[in-house]
Amino acid sequence: MDDRGRHRLALLKALGDNTRYAIYLELARSPRPRSTAEVAESLELHPNTVRPHLERMRDVGLLSVETESRGDVGRPQHLYSLAPDAPSLGLEPPPMPLLARLLAQVAAAAGVQAEEAAEVGREQGRRSVGERVLGRDEGRADAAASGEGDGGDGTLAPCVEALVAELARLGFDPAVAGDAEAASVAFTHCPFAELAQAHPEIVCQLHRGMVEGFVEARGGATVGRFATLLDRQPCRVELSGV
Numbered sequence: 001m002d003d004r005g006r007h008r009l010a011l012l013k014a015l016g017d018n019t020r021y022a023i024y025l026e027l028a029r030s031p032r033p034r035s036t037a038e039v040a041e042s043l044e045l046h047p048n049t050v051r052p053h054l055e056r057m058r059d060v061g062l063l064s065v066e067t068e069s070r071g072d073v074g075r076p077q078h079l080y081s082l083a084p085d086a087p088s089l090g091l092e093p094p095p096m097p098l099l100a101r102l103l104a105q106v107a108a109a110a111g112v113q114a115e116e117a118a119e120v121g122r123e124q125g126r127r128s129v130g131e132r133v134l135g136r137d138e139g140r141a142d143a144a145a146s147g148e149g150d151g152g153d154g155t156l157a158p159c160v161e162a163l164v165a166e167l168a169r170l171g172f173d174p175a176v177a178g179d180a181e182a183a184s185v186a187f188t189h190c191p192f193a194e195l196a197q198a199h200p201e202i203v204c205q206l207h208r209g210m211v212e213g214f215v216e217a218r219g220g221a222t223v224g225r226f227a228t229l230l231d232r233q234p235c236r237v238e239l240s241g242v
Helices: 003-015 018-029 036-043 047-059 095-109 114-136 138-145 156-170 193-198 200-218
Strands: 063-068 077-082 174-178 182-187 221-227 236-241
Touching: 003 018, 018 036, 018 047, 018 077, 036 047, 036 077, 047 063, 047 077, 095 193, 095 200, 114 156, 114 200, 156 174, 156 182, 156 200, 156 221, 156 236, 193 200, 200 221, 200 236
Parallel strands: none
Antiparallel strands: 063 077, 174 182, 182 236, 221 236
16 A cells, blocks of 8 residues: 555544544534634533544644644643645535635625625525425426425425425534424524624525525425524524415
8 A cells, every 4th residue: 555545544544433523524614723622612522532533633634733822821722624635525625614704704895785695595595495306306496496396385394394404414403393383493503603703794694595595495384583693592593384
């Protein structure tokens, strides 16, 4: 086995551990470098458990580390992020969080309004339904894109199930509560949390539009309320049957 093969094998072995894989995904989704304490808190682990895993992944070249000085108090803090040549594992490449942050700043500087951001999100939501329907039955794609998806019979459950699957795919870890007439879908994890906190008027409204467009195209439900960070309540969407 050549050096390249041995290096790849070391990477795969490092990610073969469930805890290291979870840490790696957490860092891959983050738009900025994270400290040991932040990673530990996100995964509900003790920092002493996380630290050796971070070091192992750094040693094999999966992670980059930078040192943040705290002045004269305490030891310098290590901040971890994916290495430039680390495998994406189907996630966004490392430069994408930087690009997303820059685009959010450009949109904010340009004075993009909440409803403008929401409409961009709606287009993506409708497109997502079209792609899902196309994957199951190409003959039904046009109906989904026009808002006549296969949940258009007024049944709430299929629409909620489809929305939850889409939100889970995007990394929001949705949690559902409700009955046959109404449902609330909470977002227990936000893959855009850092950007949303910096630019909620853009990022949260993009997300709102994506959900509204998805529900509209999928059919079977209507969006009653979409709670964001600005509401000072758990981020969620409330749905009711048509």
